[in-house]
Amino acid sequence: MSNVTIHVEGVGIRFRLDRRGRRSLKDLFGSTARRSRPGEFWALRDISFEVRQGEAIGVVGRNGQGKSTLLKLVAGVLQPDEGTVRVNGGVAPLIAITGGFESNLTVRENVSLVAGLHGMPRAEVARRFDSIIAFAELEKFVNTPFKHLSSGMKARLAFAVVSQLDEPTLLVDEVLAVGDKAFREKCFARIEEMLAEGRTLFLVSHSAGNLKRFCTRGLYIDGGALVLDGPIDDVLERYNRDYPAVKH
Template sequence: MIEVKDVGISFKRNRRSRRSFKDLFSSRARRARPDEFWALRHVSFKVTAGESIGVVGRNGQGKSTLLKLVAGVILADEGSVEVKAGTAPLIEITGGFVDDLSVRDNVYLTAGLHGMTRRQIDERFDDIIGFADIGNFLDTPYKHLSSGMKVRIAFSVITQLDEPILIVDEVLAVGDKAFREKCYRRIEEMLAQGRTLFFVSHNEKDLRRFCTRGLYLEGGLLALDSDIATVLDRYNADYGV
């Protein structure tokens, strides 16, 4: 389903924290060069259909970057990422929504951008809105919704996609307890259908609930690829949790 081969991706950062407009034209500024850091390097693994993968590691170790590579949001500088099926990405979940459009219009826009036809959206519209449970806010501008309501709409849209691979990046940290549990049940339903899951979370309980296999990232490297219990035990031992 997914094959990642010796993948690396680098980013630039400038050593100079502040530069004035004048600095742009000075010889000193021209001599300053951005340095490079590798968010991921030499990462390799394979995923078969129906696996549930939990990606573990401290903040800044490359977890979200890895998910974006698998989702096709960004491209690797080294190695290759081969994904043999479509993805339903819950990454930066409210990205793509337009503040001044109504909730209704945003549902059609976002679902359409993810490949759903107008007819499919019409058929699933009531299910999307019913799951989100946003009351009488359907024709309200999106920008007036609370952060929790925005997550409800986005989660409802993305989980209506028929793509075989579900990618989830910490989005369920927002929202009330009852709605989170509702989302968890939806994910479990999708897993029961044989979907493949890539899941980033700092919540150990959630990782154990959904995932059977873990990838432990440390310093942009794949430190361990094993069953989720072994990976979490190693992570906890490394950081005294």
């Protein structure tokens, strides 16, 4: 079992719709895990699966069904209300273009900050700095504050930094939809290099083409539940059968 990189067992997480709401005595003194609470809903419930080293997993489902929440649980950004999430080794999360970046710091400063937050030694950041900037195509903007970059530039910088991390698992959430076609192809080529190195990919995407390009296995999430875990073609076929109007 040493080659299992992600183990998710019986996971559930709930959110409040608002900050208001009255509770009954039954709510207050009932079981903490199972009692109902006004204004709360389960974003995910009873989710279990394993991911092995080198697998490329695509997460499929409609908006608002829990896909990104699942990615954040794996990344450790969120903690489950029930069940367990265990990750063997670190993760390189590309789940928000501004995640970890400080708007008032320059591009140069942000590269050092974000790479450092993920455990890259200062000397290694310095060694890889030029290649990060070249990949992001931001040579003329190294002293520009992050807040002044376009959304495409921010996405390029985020991917350039995260793809340089040596973590065994890469988490990607639709952020590659930002940016021009040429840069997306460069990102895709880098992902293929990382997979060839034996890395694990956990990808949330609405693009059937991207999912089929990278992934051999899929997880279909609907209504906060894991509907199907199987070959990516089977998962996409089931999803399109359930929601034939959804176009990829």
